[in-house]
Amino acid sequence: MTETFPPDINGVSTTLGCLVAGLRDRGHRVVVTCPRAGTPRDLCEGDEVSGVALPFYREVRFGLPRRRAFLAEWREDPPDVVHIATEGPLGASALAAARALDLPVTTSLHTNFHAYARAYRLGWFARPVMGYLRRFHNRAANTFIPTAKQAAELEASGFERLMVLGRGVDTDLFSPARRDSGLRASWGASDETPVLLHVGRLAAEKNLDLLARAWSRAHASDPDARLVVVGDGPERARLERQVPGAVFAGALRGEALARYYASADAFLFPSVTETFGIVVLEAMASGLDCLAFDYAAGRQLIEPDVNGLLAPFGDSDTFLEQVPELLAARSRDRRERARDTGLRYGWTAVVDGFERNLIDVAERGQDGVPSRERWA
Structure with missing residues (x-):
């Protein structure tokens, strides 16, 4: 039921x-x-x-x-x-x-x-x-x-x-192998352009104001950076006004969703209301460097500075402070270890x-x- x-x-x-x-x-x-x-x-x-x-x-x-x-x-x-x-x-x-x-x-x-x-x-x-x-x-x-x-x-x-x-997580579906340079080009991103991704329902409980603030911090740090948002919901129109220039893909599933994950570089997850947060696991299986709060999936999956980044639960200031590091590092080591973590969770x-x-x-x-x- x-x-x-x-x-x-x-x-x-x-x-x-x-x-x-x-x-x-x-x-x-x-x-x-x-x-x-x-x-x-x-x-x-x-x-x-x-x-x-x-x-x-x-x-x-x-x-x-x-x-x-x-x-x-x-x-x-x-x-x-x-x-x-x-x-x-x-x-x-x-x-x-x-x-x-x-x-x-x-x-x-x-x-x-x-x-x-x-x-x-x-x-x-x-x-x-x-x-x-x-x-x-x-x-x-x-x-x-x-x-x-x-x-x-x-x-x-x-x-x-x-x-x-x-x-x-389906580790065959969500895989770095699905990275698509043509998709990145449609976002206005070259292979060298840092792309941040967010996936989730666009609803009040998802702490989207912090996502908008994180994007402002990222854009100030690197004006060439791109933000891609996958998902839909009642807060979409308001978020679109807050983050002009971001790519809004709407709701995706299956291979289309997996291509979006794999074609980004890092994942922003500001929610503080999850029982788990399966999108964090999907992002890590896709080889993304993730920034999340220290609870639920973030606590279980992310080892700070090893396979991602964590902020203390609810500490928005620390979350924002780590955005430039997430953007600048684009750490190959962290991304490879994130993928290794995802592979343990079939x-x-x-x-x-x-x-x-x-x-x-x-x-x-x-x-x-x-x-x-x-x-x-």
Whole structure:
């Protein structure tokens, strides 16, 4: 159950698409329930249900609840385990139906909702959101989260039965070998021109004002530098006004996205609201020198001055101070080590861990009772 799935372009969709494909490759039957998209969901092979777009962010849709439908479907053909990837109305109805039928349930916590609430000036909403998330996920046998640090923080807030499940990257797709001098020329960049790249949703929670300030610092340091922005969202028009002269490519996926990564020189990632930040891993696998904050993917993947650069979490001044170094160094050594780091994070090990946990939950049941005894 998920509110987002390929061809949606975001980290949650990417992760779920890879997990589902990996499980199917291993012979498992996987049924995906998600809201209808504007384009066909080729990987879905399940139910596409009605959804409602957020009024302030049309690209994000919530699936409508369908508890009765789940109850009818699962009584007739009970799944071994129900996995719920998002906590919206669709996921809540799936959780209620699964618990009513005593089916094993696992969940994932992909999105830093309380941080998003602050980004949208709804800080007062953060506490009730965390309360809802805690109640939701504590009803599952396990909840998957991407880093050990996040596990410690959530445990301190009362979350239970957390399982760390890292993120992976397609190292054949995201590779320095896809560098394209013709694409760089279309950006007005020669082989010697430094090109900075940003990839992500262009939304309030992504700290885009800092991206604009970082570009101003870079341009002052080297007027020949270029900035390329991949992604779309409600803040795009405002960001375009803040960074005149930058290349805005819109949302990209697949080989087109991989060419953009590989054809840049360095990656700027100013977000402070990620649970992981899979774009950092994609950038490193593509051989880019990355500048990020010291948390989530940045903390897990980047060793400062070895395979990238880090600023203390939330320290915008230090982040900006490192932009000229990122621009001037264009370090071949750091980029090669970034690629080496990316090569250690293929999807196979991630899918293996996910599969093992789902099998374990299916065998022992939601509360430690084997499934065959519950359904006897």
